[in-house]
Amino acid sequence: MNLENNDELEKFKSYMHERFNELERDSRGTAWDFVGLSVSLDYLASLTKIKVKVKRKEELKWQSGREYFTIFINKFFPEAYSQFTYRNGSNDLPEQMYRTLRCGLAHAFSLYGEPGGHGRTGSIMIGHGEGNLIPAQKAPPRDDTVILNFIPFINDVRNDVRTxxxxxxxxARSDPRLKERLLERIRAQPPLQLILE
Structure with missing residues (x-):
């Protein structure tokens, strides 16, 4: 991907669409499928990160990973994700996706998120079945687990993240500040690419 091009944003958009198609096409039915998807989600969510006002202060700070990731899921994923309710009554799937997919798989190569905090061990199981957002039936380690199956999950991701x-x-085309922020981020940390591109 040549980031020197006049329309870097369009090239970036096409490049990311190709990567999501590649994830599905090259799926092997392993945990690596979810690792790649989790890293991609974290990268895209980080593009939406903004500075917010600190409570009781006049200064600005960047949103935390939890803030921008959960906002990204709530805003851009199908409503079924933000509305999902666990059997224990918790309505926090975006938070559990942050703790398990982003903190666990993408950052620690584990389905166990950060110790402490708001993550619940076993809140998400991954698989390669047919349905998606399936409450687990007596699934270890507890019965308030949701199952995310790769193909339905990546279809949600691809369709909604594409939009x-x-x-x-x-x-960004009509907001110069947003465009500059996106380009700055993409230039500072471009997505994975072949050396010869």
């Missing part, structure tokens, strides 16, 4: 990415790029 979100398209909307983000369009918004």
């Amino acid at each position: 979100a990415l398209n909307n983000l790029i369009e918004a």
Whole structure:
């Protein structure tokens, strides 16, 4: 991906669409499918990170990973994700996705998120079955687990993130500050690419 091009945002958008298609096409039915997807989600969510006002102070700070990731899931994923309720009554799937997929798989190569905090061990199981967002039946280690199956999950991701990415790029075209922030981030940490591109 040549980031020197006139329309870097369009190239970036096309590149990311290709990577999501590649994830599905090259799926092998292993945990690596979810690792790649989790890293991609974290990268895209980080593009939406903004500075927010600190309570009781006049200064600005960057949103935390939890803030931008859960906002990204709530805003750009199908409503079923933000509305999902565990058997224990918790309505926090975006938070559990942050703790398990982002902190666990993408950052620690584990399905166990950060110790402490708001993550619940076993809140998400991954698989390669047919359905998605399936409450587990007596699934270890507890019965308040949701099962995310790769193909339905990546379809949700690809369709909704494609729309979100398209909307983000369009918004950046009319908002010079947003465009500059996105380009700065993409230039500072471009997505994976072949050396010869």
